[in-house]
Amino acid sequence: MFDYATLKLIWWLLVGVLLIGFAIMDGHDMGVGVLLQVIGKDDTERRVMINTIAPHWDGNQVWFITAGGAVFAAWPFVYATAFSGLYWALLLVLFALFFRPVGFEYRSKLPDPTWRKSWDWGLFAGSAIPALVFGVAFGNLFLGVPFRLDDTMRSFYSGSFWALLNPFALLFGVVSLSLLTLQGATFLSHRTEGELQARAKKAAQILAIVLLAAFSLGGLWVSRIDGYVIQSIGDVGASLNPLMKEVGRAPGAWFANYAKYPVLWLIPALAYLGGIIVLVTIRAGLTLLAFVGSSLACVSVILTAGVALFPFVLPSSEMPKASLTAWDATSSHVTLNVMLWVALIFTPIVVAYTGWAYRVMAGKVTRDFIVKNDKTAY
Amino acid sequence: MIDSTVVDLSRLQFAATAMYHFIFVPLTLGLSWILVIMESVYVMTGKPIYKEMTQFWGKLFGINFALGVTTGITMEFQFGTNWAYYSHYVGDIFGAPLAIEGLMAFFLESPMFGLFFFGWNRLSKRGHLAVTTLMALGTNLSAVLILIANAWMQDPVGSAFNPITMRMELTNFAALVLNPVAQSKFVHTVASGYVTGSLFVLGISAWYLLKNSHVEFARRSFRIAAAFGIAGTLSVIVLGDESGYAVSESQKSKLAAIEAMWETEPAPAGFNIVAWPNEEKQANDWEIKVPFMLGLIATRSTSQVLPGIHEIRAKNKERIASGVQAIIALEDMRKNPTDKAAQEQFKKHEADMGYGLLVKRHVDDVRQATPEVIENAAMDSVPKVAPLFWSFRIMVGLGFLMLGLFVAAIWLSIYNTHRQHPLLMKAFLWSIPAPWIAIMCGWLVAEYGRQPWTVFGMLPTHLSASSLSPASLWGSIAGFMAFYTLLLIVEMYLMFKYARLGPTAVQSNHA
Numbered sequence: 001m002f003d004y005a006t007l008k009l010i011w012w013l014l015v016g017v018l019l020i021g022f023a024i025m026d027g028h029d030m031g032v033g034v035l036l037q038v039i040g041k042d043d044t045e046r047r048v049m050i051n052t053i054a055p056h057w058d059g060n061q062v063w064f065i066t067a068g069g070a071v072f073a074a075w076p077f078v079y080a081t082a083f084s085g086l087y088w089a090l091l092l093v094l095f096a097l098f099f100r101p102v103g104f105e106y107r108s109k110l111p112d113p114t115w116r117k118s119w120d121w122g123l124f125a126g127s128a129i130p131a132l133v134f135g136v137a138f139g140n141l142f143l144g145v146p147f148r149l150d151d152t153m154r155s156f157y158s159g160s161f162w163a164l165l166n167p168f169a170l171l172f173g174v175v176s177l178s179l180l181t182l183q184g185a186t187f188l189s190h191r192t193e194g195e196l197q198a199r200a201k202k203a204a205q206i207l208a209i210v211l212l213a214a215f216s217l218g219g220l221w222v223s224r225i226d227g228y229v230i231q232s233i234g235d236v237g238a239s240l241n242p243l244m245k246e247v248g249r250a251p252g253a254w255f256a257n258y259a260k261y262p263v264l265w266l267i268p269a270l271a272y273l274g275g276i277i278v279l280v281t282i283r284a285g286l287t288l289l290a291f292v293g294s295s296l297a298c299v300s301v302i303l304t305a306g307v308a309l310f311p312f313v314l315p316s317s318e319m320p321k322a323s324l325t326a327w328d329a330t331s332s333h334v335t336l337n338v339m340l341w342v343a344l345i346f347t348p349i350v351v352a353y354t355g356w357a358y359r360v361m362a363g364k365v366t367r368d369f370i371v372k373n374d375k376t377a378y
Numbered sequence: 379m380i381d382s383t384v385v386d387l388s389r390l391q392f393a394a395t396a397m398y399h400f401i402f403v404p405l406t407l408g409l410s411w412i413l414v415i416m417e418s419v420y421v422m423t424g425k426p427i428y429k430e431m432t433q434f435w436g437k438l439f440g441i442n443f444a445l446g447v448t449t450g451i452t453m454e455f456q457f458g459t460n461w462a463y464y465s466h467y468v469g470d471i472f473g474a475p476l477a478i479e480g481l482m483a484f485f486l487e488s489p490m491f492g493l494f495f496f497g498w499n500r501l502s503k504r505g506h507l508a509v510t511t512l513m514a515l516g517t518n519l520s521a522v523l524i525l526i527a528n529a530w531m532q533d534p535v536g537s538a539f540n541p542i543t544m545r546m547e548l549t550n551f552a553a554l555v556l557n558p559v560a561q562s563k564f565v566h567t568v569a570s571g572y573v574t575g576s577l578f579v580l581g582i583s584a585w586y587l588l589k590n591s592h593v594e595f596a597r598r599s600f601r602i603a604a605a606f607g608i609a610g611t612l613s614v615i616v617l618g619d620e621s622g623y624a625v626s627e628s629q630k631s632k633l634a635a636i637e638a639m640w641e642t643e644p645a646p647a648g649f650n651i652v653a654w655p656n657e658e659k660q661a662n663d664w665e666i667k668v669p670f671m672l673g674l675i676a677t678r679s680t681s682q683v684l685p686g687i688h689e690i691r692a693k694n695k696e697r698i699a700s701g702v703q704a705i706i707a708l709e710d711m712r713k714n715p716t717d718k719a720a721q722e723q724f725k726k727h728e729a730d731m732g733y734g735l736l737v738k739r740h741v742d743d744v745r746q747a748t749p750e751v752i753e754n755a756a757m758d759s760v761p762k763v764a765p766l767f768w769s770f771r772i773m774v775g776l777g778f779l780m781l782g783l784f785v786a787a788i789w790l791s792i793y794n795t796h797r798q799h800p801l802l803m804k805a806f807l808w809s810i811p812a813p814w815i816a817i818m819c820g821w822l823v824a825e826y827g828r829q830p831w832t833v834f835g836m837l838p839t840h841l842s843a844s845s846l847s848p849a850s851l852w853g854s855i856a857g858f859m860a861f862y863t864l865l866l867i868v869e870m871y872l873m874f875k876y877a878r879l880g881p882t883a884v885q886s887n888h889a
Binding site for chain 2: 055062076081083094152153157239342346347361
């Protein structure tokens with residue numbers, strides 16, 4: 001059994017892995033959903049786009065569900081405080097996500113054009129809204145969220161939903177929306193052909209530039225705001241509750257980890273590298289590499305934000321000492337240990353059969369395929 | 379003080395969204411195995427009609443599955459949004475099976491769901507059958523894990539309170555996973571899904587046979603559904619009985635309320651077949667009782683005594699008073715962690731702490747808990763009798779009715795006399811909703827019967843909700859109602875449309 005402090009660190013990493021898995025896998029589905037209404041010109045084209053992800057959307061969505069479950073199991077404080085506090089933001093995401101499974105499954109079951117167009121808007125909303133809200137939520141983490149804890153660890157949120165939509169957080173929303181849509185664009189470039197492919201490639205180029213610009217601007221802005229610092233904390237290798245520490249705010253504190261370990265600057269650098277790979281390879285027609293590039297951007301953008309916040313997970317602006325961190329918002333030693341073994345055993349299995357499913361369904365989706373499989377295709 | 383309106387509305391929202399989710403789950407559980415059976419016959423015999431059956435019922439399976447997934451997303455997050463204190467207090471234990479469900483079950487079921495529909499021309503016959511089987515397996519695995527989580531709420535094993543983090547923590551993972559309540563609950567629940575899937579296929583096939591259309595297709599589907607259905611119904615009944623036994627061990631209050639047993643009777647207690655429970659009088663207005671039967675079913679003995687509601691309340695009153703002492707000691711320990719006297723007092727009363735928390739519905743500060751408050755808390759410690767008494771009887775009655783239906787279906791199938799019994803065939807069609815009604819009654823028994831607890835004996839429902847405003851709750855309930863109603867209309871429309879189309883819906887693809 002690993003010692004408790006190490007396990008806490010490992011679980012911070014594992015939650016990160018799940019978020020990254022979500023961004024890469026569910027991200028390209030959401031990107032396709034957003035682009036559906038942007039580059040899909042007619043019904044058959046939109047069906048081509050949907051059918052590139054038809055066999056996979058359900059499996060990919062499990063990354064989102066499992067991330068929720070893993071946060072519950074590993075960081076129950078975070079699961080309880082964040083989801084009840086950010087109640088309407090989370091419900092907005094849930095309501096938007098409702099459109100996806102039914103949208104995919106029902107859209108092409110009736111030939112009526114109004115029916116299909118309505119579902120296409122549903123798929124668009126079900127993809128764009130969560131992609132935007134995730135970034136906005138991340139942005140608000142940097143600002144701190146107004147909640148407090150009483151001495152029985154009950155949390156009370158005092159902010160409003162609208163306060164979450166501030167310009168700073170919306171910029172983070174632009175980052176996440178462009179990141180996931182880019183992921184969809186590179187995927188479509190790889191799995192479609194002809195005019196649709198050309199449009200997807202163009203979208204990928206524009207999105208890569210938007211992403212890098214918003215990412216840079218976000219970094220600059222973060223350097224201008226006050227971050228959070230732990231001033232004192234109990235033994236991180238023991239059971240702690242969030243109120244057993246002192247937390248202060250300081251300008252530029254979100255860069256403290258980078259200042260302490262300059263090698264970490266490689267992480268944001270890789271985000272730029274990912275964007276550049278997309279720009280270079282997409283023109284050369286190396287579409288699979290472009291998808292690798294945008295996936296690299298997913299990994300490094302998320303890690304860049306995570307490393308900046310570390311060890312904070314949910315800073316509190318109202319009661320800084322109640323901020324939830326990777327040291328004091330976790331599950332018990334026993335649970336973290338059991339769950340680590342579960343993750344070590346099952347993650348490779350998940351990757352194996354997801355990879356197998358993609359291999360079985362490999363190849364381009366064409367207009368011809370849709371016409372021939374009118375009744376069975378989505 | 380916690381706002382009771384928020385608690386009530388949170389319960390309403392959870393019950394509504396969970397029950398709505400469970401409209402789709404049982405059909406998925408049952409149909410997935412029926413698809414495996416049909417496709418296995420196809421692979422073994424090579425007869426294309428069985429492939430057609432797999433594809434057609436698969437189509438209806440897909441329409442249903444989409445809403446199961448949609449409404450399942452809500453469930454994964456709703457503990458956090460609406461039951462934040464619950465999530466904090468027991469998340470260390472309860473979160474684990476939920477996360478494992480995602481990793482082990484959903485991640486298996488979902489990629490296979492995609493390949494089931496789109497892999498027909500890309501996989502070998504056996505390869506595709508393997509996909510269908512894995513999909514069914516994943517679906518059923520998810521039931522195992524969520525029922526492990528639910529069983530822990532019914533009978534919390536393998537955990538201990540940590541005064542530093544102010545929550546329950548996992549001490550024994552094996553005890554959580556191997557909880558005997560979970561095992562009987564799992565078989566009882568998935569088998570009820572098998573019954574649902576079987577009666578669904580049986581009813582629609584009966585309708586085709588009545589109309590004399592797709593006869594070969596319908597006759598074969600009918601036979602498979604009848605055979606699978608009878609196995610399912612028998613499992614539901616046997617394991618339902620086993621669940622009853624488990625409840626008598628862990629939740630005497632639930633059992634007493636189901637049976638409207640107000641007074642403790644000498645062992646073995648009699649079973650009220652019908653009665654008229656009267657909450658005001660705290661007695662039954664009248665009852666028809668079979669002597670000895672309850673004692674024999676619930677305790678498997680002739681000597682073990684089952685306590686009545688009055689006796690349970692009296693015992694709970696003592697535990698509440700003791701639990702209050704634990705909470706007071708805990709408060710003293712928070713002020714001064716080295717307070718030896720408080721530590722000793724806490725140890726002494728720790729086992730009753732959950733009961734002490736029951737007074738928080740009436741007073742914020744447990745030190746203000748007068749004997750009258752404790753009396754009131756004891757009064758709430760047993761759920762209302764009538765809803766449990768009746769929903770249990772509806773569930774059991776429907777269970778036996780369905781057993782009769784499946785026996786009749788087997789008989790018709792063996793002698794191939796569908797045409798001679800049109801009334802019976804109509805009965806199959808009109809009974810399609812029966813398993814759903816029984817299942818909803820069953821969940822009411824399980825969950826309402828656990829009240830006033832979210833985790834039995836450990837955490838009262840009243841303390842479990844999030845600190846939200848009633849306005850937020852009204853808003854979210856309105857949102858769920860609007861979305862769910864709309865989606866249900868769409869789903870039913872497609873289901874009816876494709877059921878009416880029949881196998882022609884898939885035949886035209888091969889043309």
